[in-house]
Amino acid sequence: xxxxxxxxxxxxxxxxxxxxxxxxxxxxxxxxxxxxxxxxxxxxxxxxxxxxxxxxxxxxxxxxxxxxxxxxxxxxxxxxxxxxxxxxxxxxxxxxxxxxxxxxxxxxxxxx
Amino acid sequence: xxxxxxxxxxxxxxxxxxxxxxxxxxxxxxxxxxxxxxxxxxxxxxxxxxxxxxxxxxxxxxxxxxxxxxxxxxxxxxxxxxxxxxxxxxxxxxxxxxxxxxxxxxxxxxxxx
Numbered sequence: 001x002x003x004x005x006x007x008x009x010x011x012x013x014x015x016x017x018x019x020x021x022x023x024x025x026x027x028x029x030x031x032x033x034x035x036x037x038x039x040x041x042x043x044x045x046x047x048x049x050x051x052x053x054x055x056x057x058x059x060x061x062x063x064x065x066x067x068x069x070x071x072x073x074x075x076x077x078x079x080x081x082x083x084x085x086x087x088x089x090x091x092x093x094x095x096x097x098x099x100x101x102x103x104x105x106x107x108x109x110x111x112x
Numbered sequence: 113x114x115x116x117x118x119x120x121x122x123x124x125x126x127x128x129x130x131x132x133x134x135x136x137x138x139x140x141x142x143x144x145x146x147x148x149x150x151x152x153x154x155x156x157x158x159x160x161x162x163x164x165x166x167x168x169x170x171x172x173x174x175x176x177x178x179x180x181x182x183x184x185x186x187x188x189x190x191x192x193x194x195x196x197x198x199x200x201x202x203x204x205x206x207x208x209x210x211x212x213x214x215x216x217x218x219x220x221x222x223x224x225x
Contacts, residue, residue, distance in 0.1 A: 009153075040217060043215040045213075092155075099144045099146065100146060100158055100161060102158070103156045106155050
């Protein structure tokens with residue numbers, strides 16, 4: 001079974017703090033993704049990565065950065081958290097050449 | 113610009129009946145379509161997919177239909193069960209989107225006993 005884990009289920013941070021969200025997958029997948037889910041907006045792609053040290057901007061990359069130093073780990077970084085980044089953050093992975101993505105349980109981030 | 117649209121935010125169906133969830137897309141380059149199911153406070157789980165070379169794919173109680181000319185797909189759940197109550201997301205990908213998925217906004221299905 002594919003397993004995608006995220007470092008925290010719930011996180012509360014203050015405005016201006018630097019926030020790290022970690023994602024680890026155990027299936028040797030090449031592709032990894034970060035989404036945010038907001039009511040009425042569905043899932044929106046923030047960043048994705050096809051390989052170690054490679055990254056591509058998604059639809060809403062502003063205010064975020066990512067890091068992929070190892071194949072199994074994909075980190076999402078909020079350099080200076082803002083209240084409009086309060087959201088559910090979902091990490092996913094997929095094998096190369098396959099669109100089916102496997103999701104982690106999500107991190108509910110609240111920025112106050 | 114939303115390339116995948118789920119125009120019904122919610123749907124209520126009685127247990128045992130058929131649930132039909134609809135999805136429209138605008139990008140003719142999409143060639144692979146997926147449905148995900150999501151419970152609150154959990155990540156989405158893959159349900160069923162269909163390639164553009166097919167017009168139907170079935171897996172147990174779940175069937176996805178694809179009408180390429182209309183750029184429309186639908187998910188049928190027969191018979192519906194209370195445990196099917198969740199948010200359903202339609203997603204699409206294609207050559208020009210790499211491996212990234214374009215998601216619709218979701219339809220919340222409620223199956224009542």
